[in-house]
Amino acid sequence: AQTVTQSQPEMSVQEAETVTLSCTYDTSESDYYLFWYKQPPSRQMILVIRQEAYKQQNATENRFSVNFQKAAKSFSLKISDSQLGDAAMYFCAYLAPRRTYKYIFGTGTRLKVLA
Amino acid sequence: DVKVTQSSRYLVKRTGEKVFLECVQDMDHENMFWYRQDPGLGLRLIYFSYDVKMKEKGDIPEGYSVSREKKERFSLILESASTNQTSMYLCASSWAGDSKNIQYFGAGTRLSVL
Numbered sequence: 165a166q167t168v169t170q171s172q173p174e175m176s177v178q179e180a181e182t183v184t185l186s187c188t189y190d191t192s193e194s195d196y197y198l199f200w201y202k203q204p205p206s207r208q209m210i211l212v213i214r215q216e217a218y219k220q221q222n223a224t225e226n227r228f229s230v231n232f233q234k235a236a237k238s239f240s241l242k243i244s245d246s247q248l249g250d251a252a253m254y255f256c257a258y259l260a261p262r263r264t265y266k267y268i269f270g271t272g273t274r275l276k277v278l279a
Numbered sequence: 280d281v282k283v284t285q286s287s288r289y290l291v292k293r294t295g296e297k298v299f300l301e302c303v304q305d306m307d308h309e310n311m312f313w314y315r316q317d318p319g320l321g322l323r324l325i326y327f328s329y330d331v332k333m334k335e336k337g338d339i340p341e342g343y344s345v346s347r348e349k350k351e352r353f354s355l356i357l358e359s360a361s362t363n364q365t366s367m368y369l370c371a372s373s374w375a376g377d378s379k380n381i382q383y384f385g386a387g388t389r390l391s392v393l
Contacts, residue, residue, distance in 0.1 A: 170321075173319070176380075189332040197379075197380050201384075205385075207382040207386065208283075208384045208385060208387065209369065209381040210384070211382075212379055214379065214380075214381070217319060255321060255322065259380050261380050265310050265312075265327065265329060265373065265375075265380075266312075266324055266327060266337065267322075267324075269314075269321040269323075270321055271319055271321040272321050276316060
């Protein structure tokens with residue numbers, strides 16, 4: 165069965181600094197998608213960034229980028245120039261679309277941004 | 280913008296009550312999902328629906344049922360609420376034809392069962 169592991173329950177970063185959140189997954193599929201979702205306090209969860217497994221190039225969205233290592237089954241999120249608004253729970257998620265619509269989520273990492 | 284609306288942000292119920300959690304999306308999405316979010320456990324899928332009147336069990340369906348009579352509305356039902364169902368419940372929806380496979384979430388309902 166596929167699993168997603170986020171080994172860092174909580175992390176802190178100084179404002180304007182860079183932080184990396186880790187995510188590993190286990191799968192025997194070759195075609196899949198990986199996502200990072202952000203859940204701000206008392207607000208709804210939104211997509212931060214996604215990666216298609218067949219693409220070797222790492223996805224980037226403004227200050228957010230991923231380090232996708234397919235062989236190592238690792239999918240880390242790098243946040244550059246951290247801002248107070250980045251404080252949130254971050255969830256890594258996996259999807260094998262040929263099999264199901266169902267995401268598999270990690271347990272989340274709470275990111276605190278220090279002023 | 281996609282809007283997924285959950286009818287209540289906070290709900291307090293008594294043990295044994297029948298509880299309805301409602302979710303409405305305005306983007307004509309085929310897929311709708313109910314998740315339960317607990318600290319240290321992440322999001323766990325309770326049920327999902329890929330069409331009107333169609334449903335499929337997720338990872339933790341015990342104690343829950345769902346109803347989807349209209350495409351835009353997906354209801355989660357706790358037939359007889361128990362204290363171990365105290366949790367945050369998240370609804371999500373997605374478009375079946377979306378090659379990006381993005382899910383859109385509601386703001387959540389925090390349910391307390393006393």
